[in-house]
Structure formats: C-alpha cells, structure tokens
Amino acid sequence: MTPLSVTISRARLTYGGTLLFSDLTLELPAGRTTCLLGPSGVGKTTLLRILAGLAEPEPPTEVVTGDRQPLAGRIAYMAQQDLLLPWLTVLDNVLLGDRLRHRRPDPARVEQARALLDRVGLTGRERDRPAALSGGQKQRVALARTLMEDKPLVLMDEPFSALDAITRLRLQETAAETLAGRTVLMVTHDPLEALRIGDRLHVMTGRPAVMGPALEPSGPVPRRVDDPDLLAHQAELLRRLAE
Amino acid sequence: MKALLRGAITLLVLVAGWQALVWATGLPRYLLPGPLAVADAMQRQAPLLLTHGLTTLAEILIGLVAGVALGGVSALLLARFRTARRWLMPLLLVSQAIPVFALAPLLVLWLGYGMASKIAMAVLVIYFPVTTALFDGLRRTDPGWLDLARTMGASPAAILWSIRLPAALPAFWSGVRVAAAVAPIGAVIGEWVGSSSGLGYLMLHANARMQIDLLFAAVLVLGLFAVSLYAAVDALARRALPWQPDTQPAEDANP
Numbered sequence: 001m002t003p004l005s006v007t008i009s010r011a012r013l014t015y016g017g018t019l020l021f022s023d024l025t026l027e028l029p030a031g032r033t034t035c036l037l038g039p040s041g042v043g044k045t046t047l048l049r050i051l052a053g054l055a056e057p058e059p060p061t062e063v064v065t066g067d068r069q070p071l072a073g074r075i076a077y078m079a080q081q082d083l084l085l086p087w088l089t090v091l092d093n094v095l096l097g098d099r100l101r102h103r104r105p106d107p108a109r110v111e112q113a114r115a116l117l118d119r120v121g122l123t124g125r126e127r128d129r130p131a132a133l134s135g136g137q138k139q140r141v142a143l144a145r146t147l148m149e150d151k152p153l154v155l156m157d158e159p160f161s162a163l164d165a166i167t168r169l170r171l172q173e174t175a176a177e178t179l180a181g182r183t184v185l186m187v188t189h190d191p192l193e194a195l196r197i198g199d200r201l202h203v204m205t206g207r208p209a210v211m212g213p214a215l216e217p218s219g220p221v222p223r224r225v226d227d228p229d230l231l232a233h234q235a236e237l238l239r240r241l242a243e
Numbered sequence: 244m245k246a247l248l249r250g251a252i253t254l255l256v257l258v259a260g261w262q263a264l265v266w267a268t269g270l271p272r273y274l275l276p277g278p279l280a281v282a283d284a285m286q287r288q289a290p291l292l293l294t295h296g297l298t299t300l301a302e303i304l305i306g307l308v309a310g311v312a313l314g315g316v317s318a319l320l321l322a323r324f325r326t327a328r329r330w331l332m333p334l335l336l337v338s339q340a341i342p343v344f345a346l347a348p349l350l351v352l353w354l355g356y357g358m359a360s361k362i363a364m365a366v367l368v369i370y371f372p373v374t375t376a377l378f379d380g381l382r383r384t385d386p387g388w389l390d391l392a393r394t395m396g397a398s399p400a401a402i403l404w405s406i407r408l409p410a411a412l413p414a415f416w417s418g419v420r421v422a423a424a425v426a427p428i429g430a431v432i433g434e435w436v437g438s439s440s441g442l443g444y445l446m447l448h449a450n451a452r453m454q455i456d457l458l459f460a461a462v463l464v465l466g467l468f469a470v471s472l473y474a475a476v477d478a479l480a481r482r483a484l485p486w487q488p489d490t491q492p493a494e495d496a497n498p
Contacts, residue, residue, distance in 0.1 A: 052394050077394035083387045086486045087409045099405055100397035129486050149395065 003031035003183050004074070004152035005066035008051060012058050013043050020046075021209040026185075026202065028153070030066055033176075033184040033221070035198035037191060037241060042209045044187045045157055051185065052077050052155050076149035080158040082138040084130040084145075090117065091126035094145045116144040120174055136167035140174065147178055154179060156186040160193065169225065172196050176222035191237035195230045197221045203240040212240055276456040281463065284456035291445070296464050299442040302358050302430040303468065306365025310426070311419055313366060314373025318415075321374070322381035323403055335374060343367040344432050351437040361433035361441065368429035369422040376418025380411025413487050416480035423476040427469045 011024040020043040028034045038044045049055035051063060053072055065071055084093045094113040095105045105113075117126060120140040130138055139160065146154060159175070160168045168190075176197040188194050194201050195217055203212040215233065217223065223230050258278045264270075265277040272280060285292065317335070320327040347364055354360035384407045392402045434443025442461045449457035 052390075054390050054393060073396050075394055077391060079387055079391065081387050083385075083391045085388070085406065085409070087412075087484075096391075096405075097395040100392055100395050100401045102398075102401060131486060131488065155394075 002152075003181065005030035006051065006071065006153055006183065006185075007064045008047060009062050009064065011047060011050070011061045013046055013061075014058065015043075019208050021204075024204075024209065024211050026211060028183055028185050029200065030183055031181050032199040033179060033182075033186060033197060034200045034202065035194035036185065036187045036202050036204060037189070037194055037237065038204035038209070039241065040189070042204050042207075044204050048155050048157050048185060048187050051075065051153070071153065074151050075153045075155055076146045076151040078142055078146040078154070078156045078159045080161055082130070082135075082142040084138055084141055086130050089127050089129060090122065090133070090141050093130065093141055094148050096145060097149050113144070113148055116147050116178075117141070119147075119178055120144045134167075136163055136171060139163060139171060143171070143175060143178065152183060154182050154184045156184065158188055159186070161189060168193070169196075173222045180221070191234050191241065192225070192230075195233050195237070196223050196225070201237065203237060205241065205243050273453040273455050276459055280456045281459040284454070285460040285463070288457055288460060292442075292460060292464055295440055295442050295445045295461070296468070298358065298440045299361075299427070299430055299434065299465065300468055302361040302365060302433070302441065303426045303472065305358075306362045306430060307369060307422060307426045307472075309362065310366040310369030311373050311422055314370050314418070314422075315377055315415065317370070317374045318377035318381060319403070319408070321378050322407065323399070335371065338367070339371045343429070347432055347436040350433065356437050356439050360436075361430045361438065364433035365426045365429035368425050372421040372425070373415070373418040376421070377411055377415040380414025381407050383414075384410050413484055416476075416484065420473065420476055420480065423472045424469065426472070427465055431465065 006028040007025070009025045011026070012022040013020040024047075026034075026036070026047060036044045036047070046055055050057045050061065051071065052075055054077075057063065063071055065074075084090075085096065088096070091110070091113055092099070094116060095109065098105045098109060103109075114126060117123065120143050122137060122140055122144070125133065125137070130141065133141065139162075142159070146156075156175075160171050163171065172193055179197075186194070186198065199216065199221070201215040201217070203215075204210070205212070215237070217230065217233050219227070219229070262277050262279070265275055268275075276284070317331065321331055321335075343364065346367065347360075350360040350363050354363055381403075388406050388410065389402065392406055397405070430441070431443040431446075434441040435447060438444045442465050445461045446458050449455070449461065
C-alpha cells in the first residue's frame with residue numbers, strides 16, 4: 001500500500017458558542033508519524049475525529065488527501081481505551097473488522113492476525129478472552145487490530161495514556177516498529193511519548209487555538225528515553241505547552 | 244453445599260414455626276392445616292397434583308419461551324428502526340399501563356378454557372420486562388465500540404448484531420430472570436378466571452370444598468416450580484455469559 005498524505009485545512013470548531021479554533025491547518029506527510037500535542041479541551045481530539053469520519057467538519061473545514069480521493073474507508077482508529085469486545089477471543093477481536101464487514105475470515109486472514117499477535121508479543125494468547133489480559137496486553141491486542149485493518153491512515157487518540165510508565169514505554173517501541181512507513185496521526189498529552197515515536201510534532205495551544213510549527217527530532221524511532229537531544233526537545237515542548 | 248444446608252435449616256425453622264402456630268392457636272384444619280396435614284395431602288393426592296401440575300408447568304414454559312421470543316424481537320426492532328420506536332413505543336407503554344389481569348376474562352372468552360388463554364396471559368406478563376430490559380441494554384452500548392465499528396465501515400445491522408446485541412445480553416438475561424419469576428403468576432391467574440385443569444383450577448376447587456390442605460399442597464407445588472424455574476434460568480444465564488464477571492463479593496457466594 002502506498003502511503004497517503006492528508007491535509008486538513010481552514011479547520012474551524014465552535015463548541016457551545018465558543019470559538020475553539022479557526023483557519024487551522026494540519027499536514028500529515030505520507031509515511032510519517034505526526035504527533036499532535038496540546039492541553040485538554042484544545043480541540044485536538046475533534047480534529048482526529050473529523051479525519052476518522054466520527055465528527056461532522058464545520059464549514060469551511062476541508063480534508064484533502066494526496067490522491068484527491070475521499071478518506072472514508074481508508075482509516076484505522078485506535079482509542080485510549082482498548083475497546084476490545086469482552087465476549088470475543090483475542091484472535092476474533094483482531095479480526096473484528098472482517099466480521100463487521102460480513103467478510104468470512106479465510107485462513108490467510110487468520111494467519112495474518114496470528115502473525116500480528118506475534119509481532120505485538122502475544123504469541124499463544126489467541127484463544128484467551130480480554131479479561132484474562134493485563135492493561136498493556138489489551139492495548140497490544142488493540143494495536144494488532146489496528147494493524148489488521150491495514151489502512152493508509154492510522155489515527156491514534158492517546159493510545160497509551162491509560163497505561164503505567166514502563167508498559168507505556170514498551171508499547172511505544174512496539175508501535176513505532178509496527179507503524180513504520182505508514183501515515184499516522186497520534187494525539188497525545190505526553191511530550192516524551194511524542195518525542196519517542198513522532199517524526200513531526202505539533203503543539204496546539206491557546207483559545208482560539210493555533211497550530212505550532214513542526215518540530216522534527218532527528219534519529220530513527222523509537223528514540224531512547226535518555227537521548228540528550230530528546231531531553232532538550234522535551235524541555236522545549238513543555239515550554240510551548242505551558243504558553 | 245453449605246448454601247443448601249443453610250436453606251434447609253431456614254426452611255425447617257419456618258415449618259416448625261408454622262406447626263407451632265397451629266398447635267398454639269388450635270385453628271381448625273379447614274382454616275390453617277399444619278405442615279404434617281399438608282404433607283399428608285400431598286402424598287394422598289400426588290397423582291392429582293401431578294396431572295394439574297403438568298398442565299400449569301406446560302403453560303408456564305410455553306408462555307416463557309413465547310414471551311421471551313416476542314419481547315426479544317420487539318426490542319431488536321425498536322433498537323434497529325426509528326419507525327418501530329415511534330409506533331411501537333406507545334403500544335409497549337400502554338401494554339403495561341393496562342393491568343393485564345383485567346384482561347384475563349377477555350382472554351378466556353376469546354381463547355377458550357384450554358391452555359391457550361393461560362399461555363397468552365403468561366406472555367402478556369412476560370413481554371414488558373423482557374422488552375424493556377433488552378431495549379435498555381441495546382441503547383447503552385459503549386460509545387467507543389460504536390465509534391470503532393463506524394471507522395471499520397460496519398453497517399447499522401452489523402453493529403446491532405455483532406456489538407450492540409452481545410453487549411446487551413446481560414441486561415436481556417436480567418429481564419428473563421424477572422420473566423421466569425412472574426410467568427407462574429400469569430398462568431395461575433389465567434386458570435383462576437376459567438379453566439378445566441391446572442394448579443389454579445385445583446386451588447379454586449379445593450378452596451370451595453374446604454380442602455385447605457390440598458390448596459396448600461398445590462401452592463407448594465407451584466412454589467417449587469417457580470423456584471426451580473428461576474434457578475434453571477439463572478444457571479442458563481451464567482452459562483450464556485461466561486465473559487461477564489460476577490462482581491458480587493466472593494464471601495457472599497461462598498463463605
């Protein structure tokens with residue numbers, strides 16, 4: 001699948017009569033991971049939901065893709081909660097998209113799902129129900145389910161924020177490895193997370209909110225937590241977030 | 244096992260209290276028969292109780308299955324189609340606003356003295372709790388699941404079938420439990436109004452002939468049905484929902 005670039009431009013959002021932002025632009029270059037940081041309530045999740053087709057864009061908001069085709073049906077979505085269905089096994093949860101689209105999971109798809117579970121480190125847990133997994137493992141299944149969708153644009157809404165620090169760091173590594181080469185938008189509160197796995201970082205602050213210039217940390221992802229560059233950038237990001 | 248023993252002890256104390264009341268007050272047998280008299284009647288009239296009991300049991304079971312099926316289908320239609328909500332919702336509320344027991348004579352008139360009118364009665368009693376329980380469950384799906392399904396390109400029918408319905412099953416089974424508890428009431432009321440067999444019919448006859456021990460025996464058999472039915476439905480519900488954790492404190496179930 002060739003990576004897709006997506007641009008959301010002239011974005012405008014009012015909520016309860018308050019203007020949250022207007023004339024906002026966000027570019028998602030093809031094959032790169034873009035992280036969007038910002039305080040709660042700034043409207044970053046709404047931007048993601050517009051791209052996901054879960055929120056109606058307010059005029060004159062425009063979503064333009066690199067190939068000028070509509071975005072519908074070409075995104076995979078991962079939320080803060082794992083959203084696993086407790087009555088399905090881990091394997092069936094990974095294959096949920098097929099089930100919802102009335103597609104019989106053929107052996108090839110099942111094999112692919114197994115391979116993805118291997119990749120996120122859950123070999124041998126296919127038949128377990130989500131209740132038997134830890135929070136980190138559940139989010140790994142959610143990651144496998146997102147990858148199973150195999151869509152040109154991956155949208156992640158604070159995917160690891162409900163996890164403890166160590167689990168979060170491990171999952172960031174898995175995510176960075178498995179999502180490499182895809183167009184990803186990740187909304188997060190955590191500057192460290194953005195710096196570890198993001199190619200381009202934007203900070204969105206203020207009311208009405210403005211989109212900060214892209215920060216592009218150097219080096220391959222996932223970056224080490226004790227990388228001095230990363231730590232310097234983290235200080236910079238925290239400063240921008242506090243503005 | 245311990246729970247069973249505790250239940251048996253409670254029962255024994257109640258029966259002893261009952262017998263003590265009979266001895267202390269010296270009430271005549273046609274007003275309040277003692278447990279021994281009732282046990283005696285139960286033994287003597289066992290064939291009679293069995294025949295009438297089977298009739299009532301059949302009415303309860305058929306009514307339960309039909310009522311749950313009808314309620315389930317109604318709830319699914321309500322959840323799936325806006326038109327159904329707009330047209331059926333008032334009907335559903337009215338069905339509960341009219342005391343169904345007031346309809347019993349009418350049902351007997353229309354459906355006759357046989358089992359049909361009693362089954363209809365049981366269905367009417369069951370319909371509302373099952374429909375509302377399942378419909379409530381279907382309306383309370385985690386919005387996150389619905390978002391996810393929409394991004395996966397799922398049709399409303401697929402979402403209903405693969406996500407909303409399984410998610411609503413715990414609520415549905417709560418409704419079925421209530422239905423199992425009220426179904427015997429529906430059947431017996433139907434029998435009281437007009438019938439030629441069944442435990443309700445037996446009770447009326449025994450009452451008229453001052454065979455109060457037989458009346459008590461019939462009530463006991465009915466109680467036995469109700470308790471077994473509830474236990475069976477409860478066991479079925481647990482089996483049907485293995486992924487649903489029972490968060491009732493553990494020491495409650497097994498000390």
